[in-house]
Amino acid sequence: MKICVIGTGYVGLVSGVCYSDKGNQVTCVDIDEVKVNHLKKGIVPIYEPGLKELMLKNVKEGRLHFTSQIREGMEGAELIIIAVGTPAKENGEADLRYIKAAARSIGENLTDYKVIVTKSTVPVGTGQIIKKMVSDTAGHSNFDIASNPEFLREGSAIQDTFQMERAILGIESDRAEKVLQKLHEPFQTKIVVTDVETAEMTKYAANAFLATKISFINEVANLCEATGANVEKVAEGMGYDQRIGKAFLQAGIGYGGSCFPKDTQALVKMGEKAGYRLKIVPAVEEVNKEQRLRFIEKLRYAFGNEGLKGKKVAVLGLAFKPNTDDMRAAPAVDLVPRLEQEGVDVVCYDPVATEKAKEVIKNLQAAATLDQAVKDADAILILTDWQEFKEMNVKLLKLEMKRPIIIDGRNLFDPIKLGKLGYYYASVGRPIVQ
Numbered sequence: 160m161k162i163c164v165i166g167t168g169y170v171g172l173v174s175g176v177c178y179s180d181k182g183n184q185v186t187c188v189d190i191d192e193v194k195v196n197h198l199k200k201g202i203v204p205i206y207e208p209g210l211k212e213l214m215l216k217n218v219k220e221g222r223l224h225f226t227s228q229i230r231e232g233m234e235g236a237e238l239i240i241i242a243v244g245t246p247a248k249e250n251g252e253a254d255l256r257y258i259k260a261a262a263r264s265i266g267e268n269l270t271d272y273k274v275i276v277t278k279s280t281v282p283v284g285t286g287q288i289i290k291k292m293v294s295d296t297a298g299h300s301n302f303d304i305a306s307n308p309e310f311l312r313e314g315s316a317i318q319d320t321f322q323m324e325r326a327i328l329g330i331e332s333d334r335a336e337k338v339l340q341k342l343h344e345p346f347q348t349k350i351v352v353t354d355v356e357t358a359e360m361t362k363y364a365a366n367a368f369l370a371t372k373i374s375f376i377n378e379v380a381n382l383c384e385a386t387g388a389n390v391e392k393v394a395e396g397m398g399y400d401q402r403i404g405k406a407f408l409q410a411g412i413g414y415g416g417s418c419f420p421k422d423t424q425a426l427v428k429m430g431e432k433a434g435y436r437l438k439i440v441p442a443v444e445e446v447n448k449e450q451r452l453r454f455i456e457k458l459r460y461a462f463g464n465e466g467l468k469g470k471k472v473a474v475l476g477l478a479f480k481p482n483t484d485d486m487r488a489a490p491a492v493d494l495v496p497r498l499e500q501e502g503v504d505v506v507c508y509d510p511v512a513t514e515k516a517k518e519v520i521k522n523l524q525a526a527a528t529l530d531q532a533v534k535d536a537d538a539i540l541i542l543t544d545w546q547e548f549k550e551m552n553v554k555l556l557k558l559e560m561k562r563p564i565i566i567d568g569r570n571l572f573d574p575i576k577l578g579k580l581g582y583y584y585a586s587v588g589r590p591i592v593q
């Protein structure tokens with residue numbers, strides 16, 4: 160099948176690469192010419208394991224193309240996939256300006272029948288907005304709209320696509336369903352066929368539910384800290400119950416990233432607009448915001464009367480999660496400037512996200528290696544669960560530091576072991592050892 164993908168962010172690029180790998184002819188279109196030129200030269204703008212290799216393979220074998228000209232991408236395509244960004248507006252609502260611009264340019268170039276499917280996460284009703292804009296601009300309705308929300312995770316995007324657990328096909332016609340069924344055939348996944356509005360809602364409900372699981376376990380963790388229980392064991396004990404499940408019960412510094420924070424906000428706004436006030440999701444957001452700030456208090460507590468001013472703190476991890484360089488809504492974006500305001504000398508280290516972090520954190524002091532970051536540090540603050548941090552030799556590390564204090568936002572270590580090594584170790588939902 161010939162496919163045109165609009166937008167080469169995470170979703171557009173990963174989908175384009177994976178669909179081409181399944182034998183389709185794919186052209187990815189982006190208005191960002193610099194990005195397109197880079198992609199044409201084989202330069203991938205994001206860090207995502209396995210993506211570059213797979214992209215180069217499909218380009219070489221002639222199935223994957225890049226262009227900044229939508230007309231070129233749409234020519235002969237049976238399916239158009241909209242995968243542009245839907246960031247949050249100032250008030251939390253989803254900003255549909257890129258969606259609308261894409262719909263307009265599709266309309267301007269629509270000469271023959273196509274299925275126009277939205278993969279971007281969009282509020283219920285957006286499919287109908289797209290339909291109207293395309294037909295108004297094209298002057299005809301020789302097309303079908305559809306919704307096929309994306310569920311990939313950054314850091315494991317390729318695997319998540321090839322082994323997708325389900326596909327939601329929100330359709331309005333048999334013809335569109337046929338095209339989307341054909342697209343998903345090689346993935347051998349569970350298919351849920353529904354209307355466009357239900358498909359749009361399913362994506363927000365899934366993300367909000369996952370965010371709820373995280374905030375729920377973080378609240379339990381905070382209660383564990385106040386009562387002396389251990390959240391890791393609580394989560395394990397809960398997780399064996401298949402109705403609850405083990406996934407997404409890892410207590411930590413709270414969720415970040417390009418989607419949970421913006422999608423929970425957008426869902427609340429969707430409720431307001433529809434005249435239904437959501438109650439759980441705002442609480443999930445509140446817990447998440449507070450969770451980050453607790454780590455400043457944990458540091459303050461570790462230094463007692465001495466206070467934070469003048470202390471050197473090594474922040475380990477900038478990206479919002481491992482195996483990505485995405486800095487969108489990463490805890491570090493909030494915490495590094497706040498610590499600096501308190502007079503802390505903050506030195507950061509991340510295996511891949513430093514360059515992107517410099518774009519969003521002013522005057523970021525970045526070390527080139529983990530060793531450099533922790534040298535003479537009064538404390539370490541762990542924000543991302545990179546493998547490199549899990550494998551740190553804490554015994555040797557202690558010799559490099561000025562003081563053996565670790566505040567761990569990801570529960571990477573066994574408190575008993577760190578206590579025995581002479582550390583002050585405060586993690587999440589587990590007793591402090593010293």
Ligand SMILES: NC(=O)C1=CN([C@@H]2O[C@H](COP(=O)(O)OP(=O)(O)OC[C@H]3O[C@@H](n4cnc5c(N)ncnc54)[C@H](O)[C@@H]3O)[C@@H](O)[C@H]2O)C=CC1
Binds near residue numbers: 244
């Ligand atoms: N990042 C992720 O892991 C996931 C994202 N999503 C959703 O997918 C959508 C896209 O997300 P990302 O890929 O992260 O977005 P992004 O913001 O990283 O990339 C969007 C791309 O679209 C391009 N673009 C904007 N307007 C355009 C137009 N009119 N024509 C052509 N290109 C245009 C931009 O230049 C940019 O390269 C969002 O709605 C997001 O919520 C869904 C699942 C996972």
Ligand SMILES: O=C(O)[C@H]1O[C@H](OP(=O)(O)OP(=O)(O)OC[C@H]2O[C@@H](n3ccc(=O)[nH]c3=O)[C@H](O)[C@@H]2O)[C@H](O)[C@@H](O)[C@@H]1O
Binds near residue numbers: 311409410413479
């Ligand atoms: O809509 C999206 O963009 C995507 O959002 C998330 O994917 P992603 O944000 O890439 O990463 P996750 O693995 O879900 O992690 C999100 C955040 O939650 C945190 N998290 C995750 C799991 C957990 O148990 N505890 C926890 O704190 C992570 O550290 C991270 O900050 C969803 O998992 C994807 O299904 C969805 O497609």
